[in-house]
Amino acid sequence: MSAAFDTYAASGTTTTLTVSSKNVAIVTKHGLNLVARYQTKDVPTLAKMIVVGADAESEAAEDIKQWNNSGNSAKLMFFHRDMSGRFAMDPAFEDLAKQEDIQTAKFAAKRLEYRATDHLKLEGRPFSFEAFGIPILLGILSLLVARFIDKRLIGRKKG
Structure with missing residues (x-):
């Protein structure tokens, strides 16, 4: 077993x-x-x-x-x-x-x-493309979301 x-x-x-x-x-x-x-x-x-x-x-x-x-x-x-x-x-x-x-x-x-x-x-x-591709795709997506948040929300408060 x-x-x-x-x-x-x-x-x-x-x-x-x-x-x-x-x-x-x-x-x-x-x-x-x-x-x-x-x-x-x-x-x-x-x-x-x-x-x-x-x-x-x-x-x-x-x-x-x-x-x-x-x-x-x-x-x-x-x-x-x-x-x-x-x-x-x-x-x-x-x-x-x-x-x-x-x-x-x-x-x-x-x-x-x-x-x-x-x-x-x-x-x-x-x-396995799934085992490596999905985490890489999620990492890139996370970076894009973080950049968007930084530019749109945090960037406004500085200026």
């Missing part, structure tokens, strides 16, 4: 939600209790549903069937399908590059101190 939550939510580009079929705690193999915020019947509209775990398709077959029959149109992504020999975080970084851009995925790997990035297949836009 940390592959999805640590990569997407911490990047600031995606809202992540937990979903289960029933309103009961899920006990992991190592005894950790997880409580999903939403159940399949009341989950808001999602762009995609990430299903984690190497055996997720067989272990959660009934939940996946319930999801498909619930009318939710979010595409199911099985993150750890066919992952032999790869680290659990790899698919998250690769999908983040496709969803946002390569620099965001590289920064997510760096933020999580994931140093072995040479083998990642990062495909997508090379650079």
Whole structure:
């Protein structure tokens, strides 16, 4: 689960939600209790549903069937399908590059101190114009507003 939550939510580009079929705690193999915020019947509209775990398709077959029959149109992504020999975080970084851009995925790997990035297949836009263009545009707009205020309002009081 940390592959999805640590990569997407911490990047600031995606809202992540937990979903289960029933309103009961899920006990992991190592005894950790997880409580999903939403159940399949009341989950808001999602762009995609990430299903984690190497055996997720067989272990959660009934939940996946319930999801498909619930009318939710979010595409199911099985993150750890066919992952032999790869680290659990790899698919998250690769999908983040496709969803946002390569620099965001590289920064997510760096933020999580994931140093072995040479083998990642990062495909997508090379650079996020939104991430840099919007703050620059707002900065220019702020300077123009400040200059207008200085000339029109403050400038009158001096003279």
